[in-house]
Amino acid sequence: MSSHGLSASEIARKVRAREFSVTEIVIDSLERIGSLDGTLNAMITIERDRALERAAKLDSALASGEGPGPMTGVPVIVKDNMCTRGIPTTCASRILSDWKPPYNAAVVEDLEKAGAVILGKSNMDEFAMGSSTEHSAYGPCRNPWDTTRVPGGSSGGSAAAVAAGYVPIALGSDTGGSIRQPASLCGIYGLKPTYGLISRYGLIAFASSLDQIGPFARTVEDLALSLNVLARPDRKDSTCSSSERPDYLDFLKVGSLSGKKVGIVREFRDYDLHEDISRGVEKVLRILQNAGAVIEEVSLPVTMTSGLGAYYIIAPAEASSNLARYDGVRYGLSEEAEDLLSLYLKTRKAGFGTEVKRRILTGTYVLSSGYYDAYYLTAQKVRQIITREFTEAFSRVHTLIMPTSPSPAFRIGELVDDPIHMYMMDVFTLPVNLAGLPGLSVNGGYTSEGLPVGVQMVGPRWGEGEILSMAGVLERELGPARIAPGGLADEN
Amino acid sequence: MSISQEEVRRVSMLARLEIDEGEIASLTRHFQEILQYFNSLQELDLEGINPFVMEGVEGTPWREDRAVQWDGRSEVLSGSPRREEDFFMVPSILGEEG
Secondary structure, eight states: OOOTTOOHHHHHHHHHTTSSOHHHHHHHHHHHHHHHHHHHOOEEEEOHHHHHHHHHHHHHHHHTTOOOOTTTTOEEEEETTBOBTTBOOOTTOGGGTTOOOSSOOHHHHHHHHTTOEEEEEEOOSGGGOOSSSOSOTTOOOOBTTBTTBOOOSSSHHHHHHHHTTSOSEEEEEESSSTTHHHHHHHTSEEEEOOTTSBOOTTBOOSOTTTOEEEEEESSHHHHHHHHHHHBOOOTTOTTSOOSOOOOGGGGGGOOOOTTOEEEEEGGGGGSOOOHHHHHHHHHHHHHHHHTTOEEEEEOOHHHHHHHHHHHHHHHHHHHHHHGGGOOSSSSSOOOOOSBHHHHHHHHHHHHSOHHHHHHHHHHHHHHSTTTHIIIIIHHHHHHHHHHHHHHHHHTTOSEEEEESOSSSOOBTTSSTTOHHHHHHTTTTTHHHHHTTOOEEEEEEEEOTTSOEEEEEEEOSTTOHHHHHHHHHHHHHHHOSOOOOOTTOTTOO | OOOOHHHHHHHHHHTTOOOOHHHHHHHHHHHHHHHHHHHGGGGSOOTTOOTTOOTTOOOOOOOOOOOOOOOOHHHHHHTOSSEETTEEOOOBOTTOOO
16 A cells, blocks of 8 residues: 555554554655656755655654654655755755755754654755746756646745655745745645744745745645644744744634635736636635635735835845855855955856846845935835735735736746746735735646646735635635646556 | 946946856846836835834844854864865955955
8 A cells, every 4th residue: 555645644644543654654755756756856855865764763763652743754845945954955056066054944853853754855946036946956847737847936846746746745935936836836735924934044045034934735734734843933033923823723623714804806807817817716716705705806006016026126135145155165166266256256157047146136236336225225115015005905804815826837948038027927926925924825726738727815914824724615625736647647 | 227238247246246248238138127117116105114114023032142052063164165174265365456
């Protein structure tokens, strides 16, 4: 009997009941990775021996009567921008290709403490900058529903890994949509929590006022389980809230949505949307309405017209500052040079890819003397207006619904030389980061070509529970996310 | 607002990031496109908005300033591309301009 396709919660239950050993589960996962990853390229590093060793340890602890954790035996994959002690952490960049972190990210510690087994590190857009996982020094990742297409990005490897059934849970990071957009393109759940819910200690910084870590899963229960494991105060991350977190599994007990108001964002209709995406949004609204929710139209005029402009000032500005640390001196790539200035210039030229260079330069430009007020300060002020628009909307409704991405998965190579068009892929997701809110992408069906269509649910700050409740109601109607064939013709 | 190729060269020095001459034209074009998106922002009424205070965000949580022993020192140093004993090595600094 294979454990393939089980959810994390099912695995944890079956390991507890001794229906499977942790080693059996881990071997099944590694076999799935072995058969598909040559095609999908979702992984940068696979830690086979380490994972088997850890599985054996967990098995012997269970045999000696030690109580299991909430994720004991669950195989997981972590995006390659989260530090893993002694395991390469590359950010999909040449500049960090040989780097092994001397410490673990807080989320890595938390997963292991809960009993999860980390199988490896997933492919991504370099330094999390991109929407397709094509900007990787390790080659593009492929969409498991159609391997000629992108899985989305930047956390495309983690999304593809969960969609293709490598593991039930993978971690991603989301700065402007990097969890939700690939979840949408791969047909699974992807949750970007409220800014400050999960510690970012050990997450390699891209844009610090926007970055947040979150889970990918195929069931809502697994999302709640992940939050229970990961959401906690952390003295090592000063932006992480010190408030107590609820038990997120409690929110799944909700059966009816009567008394709940769902806002539909009017402005998304002004965009050139793929018709199956509009249909997906309508379908989700209908199910929520049938479950008792009242649908109300909501307007976010500045958010939807100026979000993109503000984001592409703020995110590159923060990136240019954060990426200044890659200087060829203390770690990572270092080119030979006659003097210190040449060392910086040459190392950074050789180490960073095109998109990262573009963003560093844009950020340096908007922060440079004479332009700071005009660009960065203006963008920050617009960000305040966007935050207010959301606050005002959430005084009237409990959650907001909009598309996750304007289009389903596009072909590899289709947008890679058209950065502005690529940036448009995040037009519905990045305002949520600017306002620091939680957002979840759920599957809302498939196009006529069989490509998944994502629908985004957005909540007020700390509104993860509200979103999970609604997603749970949807899941009861639509079922859990399907496992993609991943390039194997004889499956599905 | 427009941007010149000369400015792109200046910015690349500020960013300590060498770029090939052949990349300058496409980068300049990219900057122009991004700034076009930005233009719509300037039409908004931003009077009286404090850019530094995020509404609804709790303040920075304070913690006690307590020293904690950490055992990763040698691992940190071993990641260095050039090293002498417990120091990071860099090429000559003195006499350099820029």
